[in-house]
Amino acid sequence: MSNGRTAVVLVSGGLDSATVLAIAREAGFECHALSFAYGQRHAVELEAAARVVAHHGAASHRVMHIDLGAFELVALYLFAVLALANVATEI
Numbered sequence: 551m552s553n554g555r556t557a558v559v560l561v562s563g564g565l566d567s568a569t570v571l572a573i574a575r576e577a578g579f580e581c582h583a584l585s586f587a588y589g590q591r592h593a594v595e596l597e598a599a600a601r602v603v604a605h606h607g608a609a610s611h612r613v614m615h616i617d618l619g620a621f622e623l624v625a626l627y628l629f630a631v632l633a634l635a636n637v638a639t640e641i
Contacts, residue, residue: 553577553578553579555578555579555580556579556580556581556582557574557579557580557581557582558581558582558583558584559571559574559581559582559583559584559608560583560584560585560586561583561584561585561599561602561603561608561611562585562586562595562598562599563585563594563595563596563597563598563599563600563601563602564595564598567599567602568602568606571583571602571603571606571608572606575606575607575608580609581606581608581609582608582609582610582611582612583599583602583603583608583610583611583612584611584612584613584614585599585600585611585612585613585614586613586614586615586616587613587614587615587616588615588616588618589616589617589618596613599611599613
C-alpha cells in the first residue's frame with residue numbers, strides 16, 4: 551500500500567516509534583525503518599524494533615552502529631564552553 555511517498559521512520563522498539571510507523575503505513579507511505587545501536591547493555595531494544603518493523607511491514611530496516619565514545623570530546627568541549635560562559639555572566 552504505497553501512494554508513491556516514502557518515509558524514513560526512526561524505530562526504537564518503544565510505543566512511540568511503533569505508533570509513528572503504524573500511522574505512516576496507514577497513510578500509505580512506503581516506510582524504511584532506521585534504528586541505532588549505541589552500545590545498549592541489552593539487545594532487547596533492537597529485538598523489539600525488529601519485531602515492530604516486521605509487524606508493520608516496513609520496506610526495509612537498517613541498524614546504524616554509533617560509537618558514543620566519539621562524542622566524548624565534543625561533550626567535554628561543550629561542558630567547558632558552558633562552564634566558561636556561566637563564569638563570565640557571574641563576573
